[in-house]
Amino acid sequence: MLETPRSGGGLRGNVERVSWRTLDHTADVGIEVQAGTWAELCEEAARAFGEFVADGPLAPALHETERALAVRGTDRVETWVRFWRELLRLWTVEGFLAAHARVETSTDGLALTARVGCVSAGALDPARCADVKAVTWHAARVEGPGSEPGRAPEGGWLATIVLDL
Secondary structure: OEEEEOOOOOOOOOEEEEOOOOOOOOOEEEEEEEEOOHHHHHHHHHHHHHHHHHOOOOOHHHEEEEEEEEEEOOOHHHHHHHHHHHHHHHHHHHOEEEEEEEEEEOOOOOEEEEEEEEEEHHHOOHHHOOOOOEEEEEEEEEEOOOOOOOOOOOOOEEEEEEEEO
């Protein structure tokens, strides 16, 4: 048995015997994407997602199908997270892994539509594919022209997303 100090519930600092405890968990990966425009940033995100999951570049011969995606957020960070979540849905629900994308964005940047070139799960080695469970809000960030000064290249875009593995 592990002895873990507990507070509250009337224990007031007494030591309680428990059969479990919490542990630090590092099953997340952060991905940083950089591009010249907001649309190109999202196009690079599609490629980054596919290459991360497949553990390397996807061969052009494997590009078997195209899927349409559309997302909208209240700001660019929400649009960014929603786009990554749609990429994950394509993979985990429909069985198509993004290899590349053509993205168009609304004038305000809050909505985007994408034609995503995908690889069928059947063309991939499942033993090599990462098991991404979720796209998180933790540390999600988008920086570009007009955003607060940060690490974004001058005139370009830089964004981060964290995937739960």
